[in-house]
Amino acid sequence: MEPPHTSGTTDGAAKPAHLDESRGSLRILWSYVRGMRWFLAAMIVLQLVADAAALSQPLIFRWVLDELQVGGSLFWPLMVLAVLAVMGMALTGTCTLLLGRSALRIVRNLRCDLVRRVLGGSVGTVERRSVGDVLSRVGTDTTLLGSTVGDALVRAAAAPVVVVATLVLMGTIDILMLAVVVGVLAIVTIGEALAGHRVRDATEQAQVHVAAMTSTLHRALIAFRTVKASGTERAESERGGAEVEGAFRAGRRALRGEALLGMLAAASVDVTFLAVLAVGGARVASGDLDVGDLVAFLLYVAFLRDPIETLTFTITDFAQGLAAVRRIETLRSLPAEAEELPTKVRTTEWATQNGPSSGPGTEVRFDKVWFGYSDYPVLRDVSFTAGRGLTVLVGPSGAGKTTLLSLVERFIEVDRGRVLLDAVDVRELDRDELRRRLAYVQQEAPLLGETVREAMLYGVPDPDSADVRGALRAVALDSWVKSLPSGLDTPVGERGVAISGGQRQRLAVARALLRGADVLLLDEATSQLDAVSERTLLDSVAHQALSRVVLVVTHRVSVAAKADQIVLLDEGGVRAVGKHTELLRSNPVYRELAAVPCRDDPMPGTPHG
C-alpha cells in the first residue's frame, strides 16, 4: 500500500468546517485502503452472504409454522437452518481473520511510512515538533486507525444494505406495517445523528488531550533531573494531570453520547416491535394478515437490531479513526528533506574563479553567509575559511556558532552567500555524500546503541579494530573500556553500565574520529570534561586528524590556546580571526570572554604553551 499524499479538503468555503474535515479525512482514509478495494469488496460480499443467511431465518420459521399447521415434517426446515447456521459461523470467522490481517498490514505500512517520513524530514522541521506528540501519532493513532479499517469498515458498509434488504422483505409481507417501521426509524435516526455528532467531537478532543499528556510526560522525562532538582514534579504532574482530566471529561461526554446512541438503537427496535405488534395484531384480528406473516415480520424487526447497532457504534470507531487519520496525515505530509532543502545551486563558479581545491578535506569556507530563522537574522555576512587543523569558534551565547555548523551539515541552508567544502558549494553536493565526508558531534552527545561498541561505532562503516583501539586511546577511554565486565560489548543504559556525561562525550568524539571523515564538526562536544581534559582531548583529536578540518565550538577560551585559528563570532558576524595570543592582545570582546573562565579553567585569559 502506498497511499498518495492528500492534504485535507479543497471543497467550497461555504460548507461547515467539520463537514469538509470529515470528507477530507474520508478521502484520506480511502487512499489508505484503495490498494485493497477488491479485497474489501469481496469481504463485504461475504458479510452480505452471512447476513443473507441470517435474513432467511424468518422465512424458514414461517415455513416451520406452516408445516406445523398442516402437520408436515420439520426435517427439511431444520436441515436448512443447521446449514445456514454453520455457513454463518464459517463466514463470520473467515471475515474476522482476513480483515484483522489486512488491518494489521495497513497499520504496519502506515507506521513504516511515518517512521520513514519523520526520519527523512529536515532537522528544522522535525525538531520543531513535540517528540511526545510524534510518538503518540505513530503509536496510538495508527492503532485507532487499525480498528477502523478492518471489521468495522466492512460491517458498516454492509449494514445499510442489510437494513434496506430487511425493509424490502418486510414490504413483501405487509406495506402498512412497513410504513410504521420506516416512520419510527426515521425519528430515531434524526436523534442518532445529533448524538453521533457529539460523540465524534468528544472522541476527537479526548485523543488530542491524550497526545498532549504524552508530550508533557515525555518532556518532563527528558529533563527529569531538572524537574527533580527544581522541585517541579507537582507542577509537571498537574500539567500532565490537566490533560488527563481533559481526556477524562471528553471521554465522559463521548460516553454519554454513546449511551444515548445505545438507548436510541435499542429503543428503535423495541418501539418498532411494539408498534408493529399493535398494528399487525389488529390486522390479524381483522383477517387481513395471517399469524405466520406477523411472526416473520416481527422476526425481521428483531433482526434489524444488529445492523442498526453496528451503524450506531461504528460512528464512534469512525470518529476515532477519522480523527486519527487527520493526526497521522500531518506527519505523512511532512516534507522530505530533499523537498524542503533542494539543490539550488548548479554552478561551480567558486571553483572556476578560485582554482581547484588541493585535495579532499582541505577547507571549509564560509563566503558572505547570511542566515535567519524565519525573519530573525542570525548570521550576517560571515566569511572565513577553516583549513586543515584545528579551528575554534568562540563567541557569546546566541552568537550563531551552532548555526554555522548546521549550515555545513546542510541541516539548514544559507539565505545568501555560500558554504563551500573544498571549493564546492555544499548545496551542489549529494546530501548523503556530503554527510559521509563530515563527522558531527552534537552538544548533548546522545548515545545510540545497546553496547559500548554499538554506541561508538554508530554510523561507522567497516571499522578496523586497530582504528578502534587508536580512537579509544585518543579520547582516553582505553583503560575504562578494559575495566568494563565485557569490554566494548558491555551493555549500556537501563540494563548495563552507567555512562557519565564526559564518557558519553568522549565516546561520541571517538565515533567522529572513526568515521574517517574529511571534516570534524564538534559542537561543544567536550563541554562536560574539565578544562585540562578538554584541552588534552582536543589536542589529541587535532593530532589524529592532522589532514582534516576540525571545527570546534567551545565556550572555554583556554581550549582555543593551541588552535591553528580562532574565529570570534558576535551578534552573527565575524569580529576577529587569529591566534589566541593575537586576539588576547587586540580584541576586547575576546579578552572579556577569556576573562570569564569556566569554574575549572586552569589558566584563564593567559596564553598556553
Ligand SMILES: Nc1ncnc2c1ncn2[C@@H]1O[C@H](COP(=O)(O)OP(=O)(O)OP(=O)(O)O)[C@@H](O)[C@H]1O
Ligand atoms: N531552530 C531555531 N529556530 C529559531 N531560532 C533559532 C533556532 N536555533 C537557534 N536559534 C536562534 O539563533 C540564534 C543563534 O543560535 P545558535 O545556537 O547558533 O547560537 P550559539 O552561538 O551556538 O549559542 P550557544 O553558545 O548558546 O550554544 C539564537 O538567538 C537562537 O535563539
